[in-house]
Amino acid sequence: MANYVRTSCLACAVRESALCHVLNPQQLASLNRRSFRKRYAAGQLISGVSATEWYATIVSGVIKLIKALPDGRQQIVALLLPSDFLGRPFKATSPYVAETATTVELCCYSARDFDRLLAEQADLKQLFLERALDAVDAARDWMLLLGRKSAREKVAAFLLMIARGRGSRACATCVADQFERVELPLSRTEMADYLGLRLETVSRQLNWLEAVGIVKRLDRRDITICNVGELERISGSETTPMNSAGV
Amino acid sequence: MANYVRTSCLACAVRESALCHVLNPQQLASLNRRSFRKRYAAGQLISGVSATEWYATIVSGVIKLIKALPDGRQQIVALLLPSDFLGRPFKATSPYVAETATTVELCCYSARDFDRLLAEQADLKQLFLERALDAVDAARDWMLLLGRKSAREKVAAFLLMIARGRGSRACATCVADQFERVELPLSRTEMADYLGLRLETVSRQLNWLEAVGIVKRLDRRDITICNVGELERISGSETTPMNSAGV
DNA sequence: CGGCCGTTTGAGTCACCTCAACCACGGTGG
DNA sequence: CCACCGTGGTTGAGGTGACTCAAACGGCCG
Numbered sequence A, B: 001m002a003n004y005v006r007t008s009c010l011a012c013a014v015r016e017s018a019l020c021h022v023l024n025p026q027q028l029a030s031l032n033r034r035s036f037r038k039r040y041a042a043g044q045l046i047s048g049v050s051a052t053e054w055y056a057t058i059v060s061g062v063i064k065l066i067k068a069l070p071d072g073r074q075q076i077v078a079l080l081l082p083s084d085f086l087g088r089p090f091k092a093t094s095p096y097v098a099e100t101a102t103t104v105e106l107c108c109y110s111a112r113d114f115d116r117l118l119a120e121q122a123d124l125k126q127l128f129l130e131r132a133l134d135a136v137d138a139a140r141d142w143m144l145l146l147g148r149k150s151a152r153e154k155v156a157a158f159l160l161m162i163a164r165g166r167g168s169r170a171c172a173t174c175v176a177d178q179f180e181r182v183e184l185p186l187s188r189t190e191m192a193d194y195l196g197l198r199l200e201t202v203s204r205q206l207n208w209l210e211a212v213g214i215v216k217r218l219d220r221r222d223i224t225i226c227n228v229g230e231l232e233r234i235s236g237s238e239t240t241p242m243n244s245a246g247v
Numbered sequence C: 001c002g003g004c005c006g007t008t009t010g011a012g013t014c015a016c017c018t019c020a021a022c023c024a025c026g027g028t029g030g
Numbered sequence D: 001c002c003a004c005c006g007t008g009g010t011t012g013a014g015g016t017g018a019c020t021c022a023a024a025c026g027g028c029c030g
Helices: A002-010 A025-033 A111-120 A122-148 A151-163 A188-195 A199-211 A228-235 B002-010 B025-033 B111-120 B122-148 B151-163 B188-195 B199-211 B228-235
Strands: A036-040 A054-060 A063-068 A074-080 A097-100 A104-110 A180-183 A215-217 A222-225 B036-040 B054-060 B063-068 B074-080 B097-100 B104-110 B180-183 B215-217 B222-225
Touching: A002 A025, A025 A104, A025 A111, A054 A111, A063 A188, A063 B122, A074 A122, A074 A188, A074 B122, A104 A111, A111 A122, A122 A151, A122 B063, A122 B074, A122 B122, A151 A180, A151 A188, A151 A199, A151 A222, A151 A228, A188 A199, A199 A215, B002 B025, B025 B104, B025 B111, B054 B111, B063 B188, B074 B122, B074 B188, B104 B111, B111 B122, B122 B151, B151 B180, B151 B188, B151 B199, B151 B222, B151 B228, B188 B199, B199 B215
Parallel strands: none
Antiparallel strands: A036 A104, A054 A104, A063 A074, A063 A097, A180 A222, A215 A222, B036 B104, B054 B104, B063 B074, B063 B097, B180 B222, B215 B222
16 A cells, blocks of 8 residues: 555656655655545536645646636636645635646645644645745736736737746746747636736737747647747846845 | 843734744744844835845835836735735745835844744744735735726725725724725825726726715825725625535 | 925827627537 | 537727826925
8 A cells, every 4th residue: 555655656747846745755655545636627617625625736737726706707816737736725715716727637635634744744834835935926926917018918928938837847848949839728718817808809919929920820729939039028027126236 | 132122022013913923032032133123214115125134024114015017117016014024035036126105114133043933933934834825815816906807996995905904914993884094005106006007097096986975085195985885896806716515 | 485296187099898790620410 | 421500719890998198286395
């Protein structure tokens, strides 16, 4: 049994990048005792996980975290990628709806067990904290985009974000060749919900980007970025504050 | 010396609500050894703090965290209120510019010392983590506002947020009488930067809210909310997902 | 009194939304 | 094999909410 668990985790696609890589074999085994894999098709609501019962690590696929208004308007507030954590410790009820954007494989484990590990394993808590702080930064980056960028800039920024696989984790093609192939994990409607736009506007902006030769659409979901530099210029990347200067 | 430090902290206005309330007397003393109070006028840039040198707790006043685009457009990504923490552990450079919105008093302490305490004191790390997760939730709430709400809804939501003092901490008047007096900590320009609008639009929306009798402007910065319920209705509060239902 | 700053007010414009038609693709079934 | 339909995406025409530019206001301070 222990053997099974360990080989299972050893073969895990996100073994190196997920939270659990800081656990020692015993801890891993104890966490996995009440764990299981779960697969979802695209467009499925995820319930149970992220409530008080289960947390999960994304093994493959993309998950949308959604907030909605009573009249149906909705905003995707985060995309979870492989190795990301799904759940909200220390709170009875998650403030978001989680929905799969693609087919997804989750590694689900007992919230109780994880909470206990969080209390016992300082390394785990540390890593969890660092990722939480990164999530704050990411959310605030996106606030700048939502509040201040034009439709064109938003779409450009989104394409770059996808191309770069958000930061660096779980991403091999970061060296950014001049011609980058990108597979969009989101439909036009979902892109709109992520960018605070309407799907028609997203479509038109993609159209424009193709018309001026910055991207090329191979398929609905597949595009290649022909001119990364130009796309970056359009996306209006933020100014990094030179924070070290001065008192 | 130790006596001075302890009485100082005992008399602190945010003693009960700030991070440091989980520290024991010795820890508090060690943190305070290299600490100092600092006062700022409104509209001042805060440097040094939030870099690698110092962190701080807001004792009084309001601080804006700002992100900006190269062309000058800017977005306030958070407001820090009394008892909030200012700083970015585990990262050499803060991704925001911090600026005072009002006169501000900070309790500044050594980043080194605080980092060490964070590693040693599990309670502190726990509280810090919980607040980080709350910050994620708050930022994502605001993403919904920025991405999906109309100018009118944004302004209404902002007034409610200020009236309620964000959640509950450091706020006594949460029982929401029918006539609530509110002092705006932000200028029109700043409100605009927080809400992803232009100042003229903010002004017009306030105008409208007064015209229909929902608020009354006493002063530039002082208003009373005459009809809280109606303001809430207009603000388009989000739908709380009934997350417990289902598998 | 005169100048400054934050704010209000007005008029005109534009980016994005709305509504609606159309298209391309894939699956289904006769 | 082809007619049918459903889904997701594109395209077009028109409307409008928020922006832009500009002027006027009102308090504050010298």
